[in-house]
Amino acid sequence: MPANLTPQYQKAEAAYRRTQSADERVTCLERMLQLIPRHKGTERLQADLKTRLKEARQEAHAEKSAPRSTRTYRIPRQGAGTVILIGAPNSGKSLLLQELTSARPEVAAYPFTTREPLPGMMQWDDVDVQLVDTPPVTAGHIEPYLTSFVRAADAVVLCVDGSNDDSPQEACDVISQLANRKTRLATATGFDEDDMTIVNVRSLVAVTRAGDPDAAVRLDMFRESSGSNLEALLVECDAPATLDPLREAIYRMLCVMRLYTKRPGTPPEMDHPFTLPPGSTVEDLAERVHHDLAARLTHARVWGAAGEGIVVGRGHVLHEGDLVELHG
Incomplete structure (x- = not known):
């Protein structure tokens, strides 16, 4: 049933x-x-x-x-969603954070440079996305808090070093460490239908240092070893043209739509859209703007897929790019 x-x-x-x-x-x-x-x-x-x-x-x-025996971290959610960067030592996580955001992580040739989570904001078009660099994962170690970070994320980028022969197995070790903690990198986010203790998190693979002539071969080795069907992108930070497809792919993983607002009698606010899941309603948007507005909401006017300036109720389903004037 x-x-x-x-x-x-x-x-x-x-x-x-x-x-x-x-x-x-x-x-x-x-x-x-x-x-x-x-x-x-x-x-x-x-x-x-x-x-x-x-x-x-x-x-x-x-x-x-209990007494505090280990450090814990809480990073406030910002932007259209939170995307966690994970990987083995020297997999290029910090380098990606540096290239995609204004954050300035320590980037070095030696392993375990990242010792604690570091957030940064990536811009895609008119939307900001929160990226979080994390300490590396190995076959023998994962930071205790990292599992909850990944389970709570909107999406994950698994970094694989395209210049290192050991990286395919190291990336498999990262996947195994998470899987052992009932956290699975997958093509869609949500609880497993057969076991509600398992969380699937939408993920993609970023093959860093992809200028290496054998980077694509190492990606094939990773796919064969892991059985992964995740989307994969070859990224070379010295070739900026490879970064734009990664930005777009990260944004797409969030599965959100952009909604613009205007106050009655004022010009529309087109610079900083609200982002909500597809199928969201006028009431959902009002709640995102402010819960008091949602409580007193009477109707809205919408410009977009449904028409130009039509009057709708709080249950009206919105679409990508709609401009909404909330009345309450």
Whole structure:
């Protein structure tokens, strides 16, 4: 029997996947249990949610009572989405962050240069995307917090050094470390349908230092070893033309649409669009602008796919590039 999950539940589930602490997970799981439809098709999912809620409450209690033995990091989400850069030592993560954003990470020839997460903002067209460089992953080590970073991300870029014969296996080791922690680099984001403890995160492969004549061969070796069907791009930072396709591919992974707004009686604000998932409504946009506006929203005027300046209700579905005037 199909679950027939409501859009409200799916939003709560997406918020749960982005949580970064046990307390946040408790709040989201409680909300998911409130919203999940009650019928035979969701019985297994309801039981799974109750189990996870019990575990999250125990974890939250343990976090509050235990002494801090390891460092934790929280990076506020910004822009249209958060994309995590991961890879083995010297895979080119920091170099990509430096080339794609205004951040200035330490870039050096020796391994383990990156010791803590570092964010930067990448611009694509009129949209900003948050990129986060992370410490390297090896067959024998992954930072404890990195798994939650990846699970909470909107997307992942797996960096593979195109100039190193060892890089295909090293990249497979990164995938294995995450898979052992029930986190899978995949072509789409969401919980695994057969095992709700596994999180799939939309990912692509960036083959850095692709000016090496054997970079494409090493990519083939990685594909054969990993069985990966992820989109892959060859990137050479000394050839800026290879960076633009990467920027666009990173933005596409977010699966969002751009929406522009205007206040009644004022010119439209076309420089900094809001970004929401396809299928979002006028009410969703108003909530993103400000929750008070969403509460008092009466109607909107929309210019775009549906017509020019048409009056619509809060449930009207918006489309890429729509200009919306909210009234409340």
